[in-house]
Amino acid sequence: MAGGANSEPLLDVRDLTTRFFTEEGRVNAVESVDFTVHDGEVFGVVGESGSGKSVTALSVMDLVESPGEIVAGEVWYRDADLAGEMADDHPKAVDGDAVDLRRVPSEVRRSLRGSSVSMIFQDPMSSFNPSITVGEQIAEAVEVQRRASANPRSTRSRTQGFGLGSMVASTMESHERAIELLDEVGIPDPEARAEEYPHQYSGGMLQRAMVAQALAGEPDLLIADEPTTALDVTIEAQILNLLADLQDDLGMAIVLITHDLGVIARTCDRLGVMYAGEIVEHGSLADVFDSPVHPYTQGLLGSIPDLDDPAPRLNPIEGNVPSLLAAEMDDRCYFADRCPKAMEECLDKPPSFAVDGTGVAGRTDPTGTSATGTDGRKADTTAHTAKCYLADHEYGQARALPEGYFGGSDGGTDT
Numbered sequence: 001m002a003g004g005a006n007s008e009p010l011l012d013v014r015d016l017t018t019r020f021f022t023e024e025g026r027v028n029a030v031e032s033v034d035f036t037v038h039d040g041e042v043f044g045v046v047g048e049s050g051s052g053k054s055v056t057a058l059s060v061m062d063l064v065e066s067p068g069e070i071v072a073g074e075v076w077y078r079d080a081d082l083a084g085e086m087a088d089d090h091p092k093a094v095d096g097d098a099v100d101l102r103r104v105p106s107e108v109r110r111s112l113r114g115s116s117v118s119m120i121f122q123d124p125m126s127s128f129n130p131s132i133t134v135g136e137q138i139a140e141a142v143e144v145q146r147r148a149s150a151n152p153r154s155t156r157s158r159t160q161g162f163g164l165g166s167m168v169a170s171t172m173e174s175h176e177r178a179i180e181l182l183d184e185v186g187i188p189d190p191e192a193r194a195e196e197y198p199h200q201y202s203g204g205m206l207q208r209a210m211v212a213q214a215l216a217g218e219p220d221l222l223i224a225d226e227p228t229t230a231l232d233v234t235i236e237a238q239i240l241n242l243l244a245d246l247q248d249d250l251g252m253a254i255v256l257i258t259h260d261l262g263v264i265a266r267t268c269d270r271l272g273v274m275y276a277g278e279i280v281e282h283g284s285l286a287d288v289f290d291s292p293v294h295p296y297t298q299g300l301l302g303s304i305p306d307l308d309d310p311a312p313r314l315n316p317i318e319g320n321v322p323s324l325l326a327a328e329m330d331d332r333c334y335f336a337d338r339c340p341k342a343m344e345e346c347l348d349k350p351p352s353f354a355v356d357g358t359g360v361a362g363r364t365d366p367t368g369t370s371a372t373g374t375d376g377r378k379a380d381t382t383a384h385t386a387k388c389y390l391a392d393h394e395y396g397q398a399r400a401l402p403e404g405y406f407g408g409s410d411g412g413t414d415t
């Protein structure tokens with residue numbers, strides 16, 4: 001899939017931080033996450049369960065519910081018309097053609113959902129109302145978009161918005177469009193299927209219907225959270241091909257969240273690897289897959305079976321994802337107790353992003369644009385970077401932590 005890497009980003013997420021305030025204590029679910037997505041690009045977010053991928057997506061969409069709270073960060077979305085609307089009343093929320101969605105009224109954010117930015121979820125069954133036909137629910141999404149388009153660019157229309165969730169009656173026109181959408185996502189006999197209820201669809205069909213619903217607003221950006229997790233490999237391939245075709249046809253950008261590196265390899269232009277609520281490595285698909293820097297990324301890639309050279313045993317990453325309870329998080333690299341290359345400095349403090357020129361000390365930043373260091377922590381979100389000391393100096397056996405330093409490990413992980 002092609003990406004427009006030289007254009008201004010469509011989405012620019014900066015320092016996004018989300019916490020959950022539970023009875024057990026504060027959970028640092030998403031910690032200072034940065035990434036960009038450009039027009040027509042597919043950006044993958046990969047990591048184990050519990051690494052913060054889904055909460056990151058929900059935070060971008062402003063769908064985090066209590067006891068969760070987005071406590072910091074900026075979500076810049078490029079929309080010249082919206083920037084023009086917001087410039088007078090919310091000047092700090094505007095920078096050129098981009099708008100910081102964290103600083104505009106919540107009604108404005110809501111009005112963008114489904115129209116400018118859509119999301120598809122892991123479990124389509126829980127995303128559809130079981131008592132309303134699939135066609136009617138998609139028609140409602142079409143109607144929301146149609147009404148918003150009728151008053152497209154006025155603050156009044158946005159703040160009185162027609163966001164999804166405000167029940168609107170569909171018209172014959174929107175119903176016909178819903179059938180078209182079902183047809184476009186490959187649902188056979190879409191007219192008849194439109195009259196059926198969610199429980200009458202198979203998992204793959206309902207996933208396709210959810211894609212159709214997400215496309216109803218003709219979004220510029222689609223966030224797909226584990227869209228194929230519950231599907232068998234054949235249906236998974238169909239859904240991924242469908243997303244690729246739609247992305248090519250419509251020029252949408254996609255943020256694809258998955259725990260499956262195979263899905264990333266087949267679909268993404270760039271990716272971020274998440275661990276313990278942070279993006280620990282990001283770069284182009286070739287950068288990260290061919291020259292992984294972070295030992296966690298190396299571990300994920302090393303645990304994929306190679307069909308051309310099947311090994312007798314896979315190499316899982318030992319240990320488990322850490323607790324994200326603030327009280328239980330040590331002030332060190334959060335991967336240290338699972339890292340086969342952990343060194344003394346890894347215990348000092350969490351490493352900040354560093355540029356991987358060629359991965360060791362003395363190497364230069366090939367882009368000449370990236371910043372590094374704990375003080376100026378803002379990373380260039382298009383460069384290949386890793387949040388690991390090995391990004392700027394070599395592994396030193398002499399500084400390696402002694403075996404058993406963390407008291408051993410208790411198992412592997414799935415990827």
Ligand code: SF4
Pocket residue numbers: 294295296333334335336337339340341342343346351387388389390
């Ligand atoms: S900073 Fe140290 S412990 Fe953390 S991933 Fe890098 S080498 Fe391993």
